Amino acid sequence: xxxxxxxxxxxxxxxxxxxxxxxxxxxxxxxxxxxxxxxxxxxxxxxxxxxxxxxxxxxxxxxxxxxxxxxxxxxxxxxxxxxxxxxxxxxxxxxxxxxxxxxxxxxxxxxxxxxxxxxxxxxxxxxxxxxxxxxxxx
Numbered sequence: 073x074x075x076x077x078x079x080x081x082x083x084x085x086x087x088x089x090x091x092x093x094x095x096x097x098x099x100x101x102x103x104x105x106x107x108x109x110x111x112x113x114x115x116x117x118x119x120x121x122x123x124x125x126x127x128x129x130x131x132x133x134x135x136x137x138x139x140x141x142x143x144x145x146x147x148x149x150x151x152x153x154x155x156x157x158x159x160x161x162x163x164x165x166x167x168x169x170x171x172x173x174x175x176x177x178x179x180x181x182x183x184x185x186x187x188x189x190x191x192x193x194x195x196x197x198x199x200x201x202x203x204x205x206x207x208x209x210x
Contacts, residue, residue, distance in 0.1 A: 085208040106145040127155035157189030
């Protein structure tokens with residue numbers, strides 16, 4: 073993580089380890105994905121050829137999105153018009169998913185995570201998120 077804001081990455085790593093990450097940290101987490109994607113061969117391999125946008129809707133708390141376009145990543149808060157997949161969840165589920173404490177498939181099966189759009193895209197984002205958590209540990 074040479075060019076990634078090391079302070080931001082360290083802050084997120086510490087919050088994940090101490091279980092103090094909040095929904096307000098999700099935009100920072102998405103920003104770290106964007107930055108790490110520029111440098112990580114593993115992330116580039118995962119998103120190569122993937123042209124999709126993922127909208128996150130955390131009930132009454134946050135709307136944010138991330139888009140992938142052949143290795144380029146864009147992140148914003150708010151709503152993305154025509155997102156390819158929308159992930160809707162409550163705050164507890166969102167924090168658990170981004171910290172890795174909640175399994176996406178389990179949350180989906182339990183009805184805590186609603187996926188509007190192609191399920192494989194939600195699964196791919198989950199893989200990217202896992203790679204990021206692994207990178208933060210390095």
